Amino acid sequence: MKTSKPLSLNLIALAAVAMTLLIFACCLAIGPGTPGQRSVSLGFPGWAILQLRLTRVAAAAIAGGALGLAGVLLQGLLRNPLADPFVLGISSGSTVGVMIWIVFGDVLLQSFAGHPWLMNFLSDGQSIPALAGAIAATLLVFLLGRRNGILQPMTLILSGVVISTIGGALVMLLNNMVPYGARADILSYMFGYISEGTSHTLLVMAGLALAIAWIGALTLGGAMNIASFSDAEVHSLGIKLSSLRLSAFTLAALATAASITVAGPIGFVGLICPHVCRGLFGPDQRQLLITSPLLAAIFLMLADTFVRSTGAWFNGELPVGVITALCGGPFFLYLLQRRRIWM
Amino acid sequence: MDVTSPGGMNMFLDRNHPVLPRQASPADAVLTATDTHFHYASGQPAVDGVTVPFYAGEVTMIVGPNGSGKSTLLQLLCGHLTPSGGTVTVRGENITRLHPLKRACLISYVPQAPQVSFAYQVRDIVAMGSWAQQRCRPGEEKVCEDKPGVDRVVQAMWDMDIHALAQRTYDELSAGERQRVAIARALVQDAPIMLLDEPTAALDIWHQLELLHHLKSLVQVRHKAVIWVTHDLNHARANADRVLIMDAGKLAAHGKADQVLTPEILEPIYRVHVTVRDGNLVFSRSAES
Numbered sequence: 070m071k072t073s074k075p076l077s078l079n080l081i082a083l084a085a086v087a088m089t090l091l092i093f094a095c096c097l098a099i100g101p102g103t104p105g106q107r108s109v110s111l112g113f114p115g116w117a118i119l120q121l122r123l124t125r126v127a128a129a130a131i132a133g134g135a136l137g138l139a140g141v142l143l144q145g146l147l148r149n150p151l152a153d154p155f156v157l158g159i160s161s162g163s164t165v166g167v168m169i170w171i172v173f174g175d176v177l178l179q180s181f182a183g184h185p186w187l188m189n190f191l192s193d194g195q196s197i198p199a200l201a202g203a204i205a206a207t208l209l210v211f212l213l214g215r216r217n218g219i220l221q222p223m224t225l226i227l228s229g230v231v232i233s234t235i236g237g238a239l240v241m242l243l244n245n246m247v248p249y250g251a252r253a254d255i256l257s258y259m260f261g262y263i264s265e266g267t268s269h270t271l272l273v274m275a276g277l278a279l280a281i282a283w284i285g286a287l288t289l290g291g292a293m294n295i296a297s298f299s300d301a302e303v304h305s306l307g308i309k310l311s312s313l314r315l316s317a318f319t320l321a322a323l324a325t326a327a328s329i330t331v332a333g334p335i336g337f338v339g340l341i342c343p344h345v346c347r348g349l350f351g352p353d354q355r356q357l358l359i360t361s362p363l364l365a366a367i368f369l370m371l372a373d374t375f376v377r378s379t380g381a382w383f384n385g386e387l388p389v390g391v392i393t394a395l396c397g398g399p400f401f402l403y404l405l406q407r408r409r410i411w412m
Numbered sequence: 413m414d415v416t417s418p419g420g421m422n423m424f425l426d427r428n429h430p431v432l433p434r435q436a437s438p439a440d441a442v443l444t445a446t447d448t449h450f451h452y453a454s455g456q457p458a459v460d461g462v463t464v465p466f467y468a469g470e471v472t473m474i475v476g477p478n479g480s481g482k483s484t485l486l487q488l489l490c491g492h493l494t495p496s497g498g499t500v501t502v503r504g505e506n507i508t509r510l511h512p513l514k515r516a517c518l519i520s521y522v523p524q525a526p527q528v529s530f531a532y533q534v535r536d537i538v539a540m541g542s543w544a545q546q547r548c549r550p551g552e553e554k555v556c557e558d559k560p561g562v563d564r565v566v567q568a569m570w571d572m573d574i575h576a577l578a579q580r581t582y583d584e585l586s587a588g589e590r591q592r593v594a595i596a597r598a599l600v601q602d603a604p605i606m607l608l609d610e611p612t613a614a615l616d617i618w619h620q621l622e623l624l625h626h627l628k629s630l631v632q633v634r635h636k637a638v639i640w641v642t643h644d645l646n647h648a649r650a651n652a653d654r655v656l657i658m659d660a661g662k663l664a665a666h667g668k669a670d671q672v673l674t675p676e677i678l679e680p681i682y683r684v685h686v687t688v689r690d691g692n693l694v695f696s697r698s699a700e701s
Contacts, residue, residue, distance in 0.1 A: 294532070304512070306541065306601065352531055
């Protein structure tokens, strides 16, 4: 495809990166001086607090970026403006993973007692079970979504919906096997969580996964533009559709896994950020693949900063997914009413 | 993108040289279906043992009743569908084994109902036609004949009379405008073989004539092979160098238009009464229907 304004693409990318870094710094400077403190302070705190904030803001940035990237890839892959990273059942897969961990975690840990490295890895809490559940759901949807060896958008979506429904039923089934006290935890988990205690190993792994997915996705931008045509047209223009869909699906799954590892399933970010960027910059996938992850990172950093700063007002921190849904949902409806949803 | 200067209505035509009709020779066969079969999942054959060559420098029109396999044959010829049996070769190479980019450099395809999922601007959609040509590997055959200083995208938009729509988004276009956008994209693709599935179905008469004039010019001057699916038998009779009649997935007739578009051949296939009046086919319900 001929690049109409290559300079503007670069300028947009530079401006978006600068804005993201600025927001990152601002989020580091905002928050309660000590955890649980009601007043919010501005300015950089001491190193100990700053370290905690750095971990959390970085986790929010990685999770947001990954969701924004996966949203663009999946909306392009499925040719469906309502697609987001969780339409394919990945969210419910991760929740099932966590539920299995809550119910059977002790038994599993006992069986791994002879493998200290595995015990150490699993001691990071819910991240690894969530990731395992997400991967299992992704693989299942991938296998069910193919026809004649090619991923078919409609089959993929329907498979995702069915896997989501089955996952939801499994969560309820497992939830009834959990004592009442633990049920609140799973409810919080289902709205996403970002914590200062996120393991640095997981953070680095998620960051690497996002970097790989992002770089890979940027090479697909031009082909993803052409993939918005019908299958026969895409084929006739020189694109190997099976390879493109496999690549886009794999990269979206990798990005979603990165997000789930550090933040659990957070809804709406991957749905609305591509739409907002499409409204601002047009449908060119090459631009969306740069701007949507950065906007999503900004959105999630701000949402998490709000959650982190207002914990004392709500008898404990709200799950960040509550804020993304409460802010993102009405904004999405506003765009819909103003007919500013670009399909 | 500047769309204000047409630079002549047709960049592909060299007006200094007269347009001369050419006779096809076997060496000109650029695309060949050999005993090609295709059946869908239900097992019903959509294309059943079709063997037919297509020549450069000719307009071949494919006609036939609904469900006779015309569009399926076209999708087999462009390589989108893989034959269940037999082969399709382009310039001697099996089309299913061609690299997608090379195939796109050789064959362009205009569907009956072009689809775009997101609101791209017209100029961007037309520009996407050059995807394959821009990625021709060094040493590979360069099929496209670039003319320096001429923007093919702008020219194709002028040729299809969509230059005024350049900034419009696809969802704002009528069916006919969408069809012209898809044809312009195929012109930018500039492949030596053009496959078009009912390209005039949504066009008004002026645009139909313009398209016909343009494609015939490409055939005669650039020696392209144009393969065109249509339901208009008089249109095929008047404009096709060669006509191919499909019936129930089989090749019912194949040859010069005036030799195959005859009442004797058409009546049993279309189940209508056919007469020839003033050189045109006239249809009426047959007594049996």
